[in-house]
Amino acid sequence: MSNAIETERLRKTFGEKPALDELNLSIRSGSVYGLLGPNGAGKTTAIRVLSTLLEPSGGKATVLGLDVVRDAKAVRQKISLTGQYASVDEDLTGQENLVLISRLLGMSWGEARNRATELLSAFGLSEATGKQVRTFSGGMRRRIDIAASLVTRPELLFLDEPTTGLDPRSRNQVWDLVRQIAADGTTVLLTTQYLEEADRLAERMAVIDNGRVIAEGTSHELKSSLGGNALRFQLADPTRREEARALVSRIVGDAVLPNTDPTAISVKVSGASVAAEVLSALSAARIELTDFALGSPSLDDVFFTLTGRPPVAPAAEKELAS
Amino acid sequence: MSMDDLSTRGEALKLPPRRAPAGALSTVITLAWRAMLKIKHVPFQLFDVTVTPIMFTLLFTYMFGGALAGSPEVYIQFLLPGILVQTIIFITVYTGVGVNSDIQKGLFDRFRSLPMWQPSPVLGALAGDLFRYSVASLLIIGLGLILGFRPAAGALGVLLAFGLVLVFAFAVSWIWIIFGMLVKTPESVMTTSFLFLMPLTFASNIFVEPKTMPGWLQVFVQVNPVSHLTNASRGLMHGTDVAGDIVWTLAASAVIVGISAPIAMRMYRKER
Numbered sequence: 001m002s003n004a005i006e007t008e009r010l011r012k013t014f015g016e017k018p019a020l021d022e023l024n025l026s027i028r029s030g031s032v033y034g035l036l037g038p039n040g041a042g043k044t045t046a047i048r049v050l051s052t053l054l055e056p057s058g059g060k061a062t063v064l065g066l067d068v069v070r071d072a073k074a075v076r077q078k079i080s081l082t083g084q085y086a087s088v089d090e091d092l093t094g095q096e097n098l099v100l101i102s103r104l105l106g107m108s109w110g111e112a113r114n115r116a117t118e119l120l121s122a123f124g125l126s127e128a129t130g131k132q133v134r135t136f137s138g139g140m141r142r143r144i145d146i147a148a149s150l151v152t153r154p155e156l157l158f159l160d161e162p163t164t165g166l167d168p169r170s171r172n173q174v175w176d177l178v179r180q181i182a183a184d185g186t187t188v189l190l191t192t193q194y195l196e197e198a199d200r201l202a203e204r205m206a207v208i209d210n211g212r213v214i215a216e217g218t219s220h221e222l223k224s225s226l227g228g229n230a231l232r233f234q235l236a237d238p239t240r241r242e243e244a245r246a247l248v249s250r251i252v253g254d255a256v257l258p259n260t261d262p263t264a265i266s267v268k269v270s271g272a273s274v275a276a277e278v279l280s281a282l283s284a285a286r287i288e289l290t291d292f293a294l295g296s297p298s299l300d301d302v303f304f305t306l307t308g309r310p311p312v313a314p315a316a317e318k319e320l321a322s
Numbered sequence: 323m324s325m326d327d328l329s330t331r332g333e334a335l336k337l338p339p340r341r342a343p344a345g346a347l348s349t350v351i352t353l354a355w356r357a358m359l360k361i362k363h364v365p366f367q368l369f370d371v372t373v374t375p376i377m378f379t380l381l382f383t384y385m386f387g388g389a390l391a392g393s394p395e396v397y398i399q400f401l402l403p404g405i406l407v408q409t410i411i412f413i414t415v416y417t418g419v420g421v422n423s424d425i426q427k428g429l430f431d432r433f434r435s436l437p438m439w440q441p442s443p444v445l446g447a448l449a450g451d452l453f454r455y456s457v458a459s460l461l462i463i464g465l466g467l468i469l470g471f472r473p474a475a476g477a478l479g480v481l482l483a484f485g486l487v488l489v490f491a492f493a494v495s496w497i498w499i500i501f502g503m504l505v506k507t508p509e510s511v512m513t514t515s516f517l518f519l520m521p522l523t524f525a526s527n528i529f530v531e532p533k534t535m536p537g538w539l540q541v542f543v544q545v546n547p548v549s550h551l552t553n554a555s556r557g558l559m560h561g562t563d564v565a566g567d568i569v570w571t572l573a574a575s576a577v578i579v580g581i582s583a584p585i586a587m588r589m590y591r592k593e594r
Contacts, residue, residue, distance in 0.1 A: 051435050055592070077343060077437035087428035091360045103352040104436050106341030115338070122335040132363060148432065153337035177335075184337055 004029040004064055004156050004187040005050060011058035012045050012211075019045040021211035022059065027189060027204075029064075032182045034202030035191040036299075038307065042211035043191035044084060047160050050189070051081045064155055080149035084160040086141040087148075090134040094125055094144050097133060101148045119147045123177075139170030146177060157181060159190040163197060175201060195299035209307045219299060226297045226305060228270045230257065231278060233292035238263040244287050251278055257301050266301055269294070346439035350446050357420075357450020367416070371458045375409040379465050382529065390530060395470040402466040403483060403555040404528030407548060409462060410455050410491045411523060417451050418498025418511040425503065430590075441587055448495055455491055459484050475561035483558040486571060490551050493575035496582040503589045522548050547574040 005027040012020040020042050027033045035043045048054040050063055052072040061068045063075045081087075088097045095116050102112035120126050123143045128136060133144060142162065149157060159178065163171040178201055182188050192198055198205045199219045207215040207222070215222055235241055241262060248267055249256055252274065257266040269275045275294050282289065344352070361367055382401055387394030421444065424430050433443045463471075463480060473480050501511050525542055532543040543549050550570040557564025 048431075053431055053434055073437060076435055077340065079435065081432060081435040083428045083431050085428040087432040089356065089360070089429055090427065091363045092356065093363075096356075096359055100352060100356050101432075101436075103355075104344055104349050104433070104438050104442075106344040118336070150335070150337060152340045154340070180335055181337075184335075186337070 002029060003027060004031075005033075005062070005189065007046075007050075007059065007061040009059035010046075010049065010056055010061050012042075012049055012054060013057045018211050020049065020056070023208070023211060024213055025206060027187070029187050030182075030185060031203045032178060032188045032190065032201050034198035034205035035189065035208060036193075036195065036198050036205050036303070037191075037208040038193065041208045043208060044160055045211070046208070047081070047158050047189070047191060051079055051158050052076055053081075078155040079158065080154035080156075081158045082145050082149045082160065082162065084164070086133070086145040088133050088141070088144055091132060093128075093130050093132055094120055094136070095129045097144060097148060098151065102151045105151050107151075115151060119150065123147045124173075137170075138166055139173065142166060142170065142174060143177075146174070150181065153184070154186055156187045156189065159188060161191055161193065164193065171197075195303060199299055207303060207306055214306050215302065222299065222302045223297050226257075226268060226302060228268050229275070229294055230266050230297040230301055231269045231275045231292065231294050232264060232266045233279075233282075234261075234264050234290045236288035236290050240287055241265065243285070244282060247281055247285055247287070248278055251281060257297070257305060263290075266297075268297070343437045346442065349438045349442040350449065353443055353446020354449035357447055358453060360420075361450070361453065368454070368457065370416075371413055371454050372461055374412070375405065375458050375462045376465055378409065379405050379462055379469070383469060386529065398466060398469055398471045399560070400556070401529065402462070402471045403559050404526075404552045406459060406462050406483070407487055407490075407552050407555055408523045408528050409458050410487050411494060411548065412519060413454055413458060414451070414491050414494045415498050415512060415515045415519070416454065417447060417495040418500075418502035418515060419508045420447050420450075421499050421502035422505065422508045422511050426507070434591075440591060444499060444586065444590060448492060451495060452488065452492075455488060459487070473559040473561075475559055479559045479561055483555040486554055486558065486568065487551065490547070490571055490575050493578040493582075496579055496586050499586045500582055500589065503586070522546060526552060528552050547571065550574065 003026055005025055007023055007025045010020050010023040010025075011018065023042070023046060025046075035046060037043050045054065049056050050061060050068060052068050052075050055069055064078050066075045066078075068075055089100070092100065095113075098116035098119050099109075099112045102115045103109065107115060117129070120129050123146070125140060125143060125147070128140060128144075133141065136144065146159070146162070162178070163174050166174065175197070178188055178190065188201075190197075190201065202219070204216070204218050205222070206213045215225065217225070235244060245256060245265060248265065252267050252269060257268055267278060269278065272294070279289075279292065379398075379402070382405065383394045383398045387397035387401075391397035391400060421430075424433075424443070424447075430443060434440065463484075475482075498511065498515055501514060502508075505511055505514065525539060526546050526548040527543060528548070532540045532549075535543065547570070550567045551574075554564045554567035554571050556562075557567065
């Protein structure tokens with residue numbers, strides 16, 4: 001069997017509201033796959049349906065060749081889920097949490113204790129063995145949570161926004177872990193709001209919005225789907241943005257890419273000469289630039305172009321920066 | 323610790339193959355163990371279970387004893403089996419509170435994604451609650467004995483009464499499990515449930531014989547399962563014939579479990 005996950009017109013509605021609206025996914029075994037989308041796009045619902053926590057309202061989903069509704073129990077025997085919030089018992093210590101999960105997965109008490117000790121050490125949590133999880137830092141919680149999913153080897157690991165709210169260093173640690181898990185042969189499906197994360201970890205990804213896949217491919221494919229290169233520049237005087245935008249539009253037409261930064265403009269250009277034309281027009285109009293760059297479009301450009309919305313809500317951006 | 327630290331240690335990350343799924347009994351025992359650990363780490367959980375019953379027993383015995391029965395020593399013979407009933411029924415709410423906080427914290431999601439017998443977390447929680455009920459019962463009966471409670475049917479009678487109270491408490495817990503899955507916060511489980519528990523336990527024969535109550539209230543007290551349980555528990559402890567009340571209590575428990583357990587398990591498996 002070559003596909004770890006296969007969904008066909010998968011639907012899930014809560015009351016009137018569709019959370020998944022004919023979602024079609026095809027995810028190869030042995031890869032890291034990213035589900036990308038803004039808050040409320042349906043990422044978590046997709047994971048909850050695929051991990052047998054929610055029954056779909058329509059359509060079909062198979063995980064490792066097994067139907068998520070009919071063969072739910074067999075699916076659970078092969079997967080691990082790390083939800084969006086640290087789903088470990090805060091009142092218990094790190095050690096006790098891992099013993100608990102090891103026992104529930106069929107180990108004897110002795111084996112469970114040994115495995116817990118091994119995992120704590122592998123995840124750099126040995127010092128926290130006897131500490132209650134409620135005293136853990138955000139990064140430590142995330143690690144114990146992922147450790148709890150790796151008591152035994154799952155064929156498929158679901159990671160729902162594994163790095164949301166983490167500081168950059170903890171994020172890097174989680175990224176390292178994901179790479180190791182994948183290198184060990186486990187298929188990983190992760191959701192993220194951070195394009196950089198998908199870009200770094202996932203071989204392929206699907207951008208979802210309003211419960212549908214709106215683009216799918218490798219990060220390179222997604223970027224080149226926009227065609228051409230992107231010219232990005234930063235204005236010295238943000239109040240002249242509209243003027244600059246209008247000027248650029250006259251040269252490149254509707255190829256001005258949406259952008260959240262009020263001092264910046266991104267333009268899709270077909271070649272270096274168009275880029276030069278844009279820059280000289282700006283210079284002729286005495287619109288000063290503090291910075292400019294020519295390169296391939298970023299995933300942010302892709303995202304914004306596809307959804308018309310910035311990929312990360314301002315609040316989440318702040319959280320990421322802190 | 324630094325990042326390098328983790329990646330070097332990370333090489334030690336070995337993943338053993340999946341085991342055959344654990345048996346149902348084994349997972350329930352493991353989850354009961356977890357419930358005991360929570361009591362160990364958060365001993366405050368036992369505060370309500372220990373202080374409230376002691377306070378109630380002392381307060382009601384000495385406040386009402388003289389007025390209602392002539393003396394506290396006489397009244398406590400009547401009151402103690404009822405206070406036991408009231409206390410244990412109050413504590414059943416914690417089952418719902420625990421279920422609710424496990425759901426809110428995402429823990430039930432993890433449990434539900436594991437290849438185990440799905441009712442295990444709920445039954446494990448109930449097993450942990452049995453411990454709480456036992457602690458509270460021991461305290462009340464111990465305190466009662468000190469205050470002059472003398473059960474005519476001896477230790478066996480007290481034990482049988484305790485057993486019957488446990489059966490009923492186990493049944494009532496299922497109702498709070500449903501509540502725990504319905505409402506948003508553990509606090510709401512508490513407040514909603516007390517709206518039901520106050521009338522159920524006070525409009526009963528726990529504190530006084532219903533004969534001085536107005537007719538409509540007597541009707542309620544007569545059908546209130548708490549009254550039958552209290553009668554049964556009194557009879558068992560003092561050695562009078564209460565077969566009818568025992569049967570009534572067991573039947574009520576069976577009906578409550580028969581209705582609420584399937585609903586609770588259905589809600590547990592379905593969406594949230």
